[in-house]
Amino acid sequence: MSVQLALTAALSGLRTTQQQAAMTSHNLANATTAGYVRRDLALSSVNTAGRGSGVQVDAVARKVDELLIRDARFETSRYTGQEARASALADYALVLGQPQDEKSVSTQLSKLQQAFSRLHGMPQDDAAQNAVVSQAITLTDSLKRAAEAAQTVRSDTRDRLQVSVDTVNTALQRVSELNGRIADLDARGGDAGDLRDERDRLLDRVSQEIGIRTYSREGGLMVVMTRNGQTLLDHPLAPGEQPLTLLGDEVMANGVALSAKPDSEIQSGRIMGYVQTIKQDMPRALAQLDEMAAGLVQAFQGAEADPTQPGLFTDAGAAYGTTAGLASRIAVNDAVRTESWRVRSGVQAAAPLQPGDQTQIDKFLTVFTTARSFAATDMPASATLGSYATAMVSAQQGYRTGAEAEMNARKISADTLESARINRDGVNIDDEMQKLLLIEQSYGASAQVVQVAGRMIDILLQIKG
Structure with a gap:
């Protein structure tokens, strides 16, 4: 993988984790909002010319159990x-x-x-x-x-x-x-x-x-x-x-x-x-x-x-x-x-x-x-x-x-089913906080990749100079 692909992948990771952080914050803010359904981002990997080049957000997933x-x-x-x-x-x-x-x-x-x-x-x-x-x-x-x-x-x-x-x-x-x-x-x-x-x-x-x-x-x-x-x-x-x-x-x-x-x-x-x-x-x-x-x-x-x-x-x-x-x-x-x-x-x-x-x-x-x-x-x-x-x-x-x-x-x-519905579709604060920690780690890792790629590019420029 070239340095450019590494940088592209890392930047896509930064954009995606920013969106995930925003979505998780939205979930936490509405944890006590009646009728609010937890959201997730549907993600998929990006391929360029058959080579992996990062991640992208496909859609906002609002998953409910209709039955x-x-x-x-x-x-x-x-x-x-x-x-x-x-x-x-x-x-x-x-x-x-x-x-x-x-x-x-x-x-x-x-x-x-x-x-x-x-x-x-x-x-x-x-x-x-x-x-x-x-x-x-x-x-x-x-x-x-x-x-x-x-x-x-x-x-x-x-x-x-x-x-x-x-x-x-x-x-x-x-x-x-x-x-x-x-x-x-x-x-x-x-x-x-x-x-x-x-x-x-x-x-x-x-x-x-x-x-x-x-x-x-x-x-x-x-x-x-x-x-x-x-x-x-x-x-x-x-x-x-x-x-x-x-x-x-x-x-x-x-x-x-x-x-x-x-x-x-x-x-x-x-x-x-x-x-x-x-x-x-x-x-x-x-x-x-x-x-x-x-x-x-x-x-x-x-x-x-x-x-x-x-x-x-x-x-x-x-x-x-x-x-x-x-x-x-x-x-x-x-x-x-x-x-x-x-x-x-x-x-x-x-x-x-x-x-x-x-x-x-x-x-x-x-x-x-x-x-x-x-x-x-x-x-x-x-x-x-x-x-x-x-x-x-x-x-x-x-x-x-x-x-x-x-x-x-x-x-x-009715109370039993409503509780099951809230537990299934509502916001679990503990789960969201754990997810936020993972997002923070992922963001830090992507940022680190950007830094490393930047230094690698600097080295290449010095060699060429």
Whole structure:
């Protein structure tokens, strides 16, 4: 090898190590930057006329594990979906309470039964009569409060769903812009690593809202779809274009309605949790409450002399009409509010019964021990009012604890995969510092070669002189 080739090789080594030092410094500076992927320089040897003449930088290598990224996003998406659902169920269950809680419907119903039992022992006592009326009002208030809570949770969740849809649209708009910039840089041979990092961070954010699949097309375009293949992004988006829209309670993707079933396009993400809350969890809770209210109205109406007329509990002041929405309309009959003696003589009675006559109170007490038919989801088909109320409250708490248990399990899996992703694609400071030492040694060696080659050239010049 000639002195000139040695000098050329050494100079190329100096240039390359300078670039490596700059890249390593960039990695270290971004060691704590969320979503940053470690960069390396792809190097190759240079040959001149078949002889080695140094080293060159071919490209900036940004190596990621696409399968690991896919799995990490999927588990994170499943976690955020259960987190959203568990949060909504917890808000409702907090108002409904546990079966043994003072505020729960089951406890208030049990207290009404106890009030009637005390009245049975002292039917002429005004305080005992008023206690029945007061407890009946408390029970209806408890049902109404629970129904209002379910409706509030549903309304609030729909607001959150809109925010989630807006988040996806904003992120995909930016991804569309980045697609164009990355394609342009790739075509010019530039480094688009930072832009790809930003795009991946945006896609991570999208995957928290809705489960997605992605793949790259030639030219740097990233295509985004739901996990079942409904396209969200496959072309440059025009300003203001929205891949996702909310029509009523239905999420639309480019005009196609999505749903939140196991085989649907929405399989995970906050949007799935919100849609399930809006279309499944809260309607089911309201239906169970309505069945409870219908059981009360019909049972006490049937205990009266004329079972077609309003009894102790009414449908907004009238006789039983329809079950749907009844938990929000149930009310204590105004007749007993003004004349409490009717709770021992019958709401429809023309006059108080004779002192000591407990016939009507016995009929009212029978209401609590007689099994009735119910048609609500996940509820017993036949049960007493008390058993149904306890089952209803327990079921709602069960939905909550089930969602929270699955959320916690998903979080462990999501955290594990995310840690693996960071360890695989992120910056390890110790590794980078070791690499920096090697770069320093390599730079020093190349500089030494330049010095030696320089002295050799000086000697040659002296000889020629």
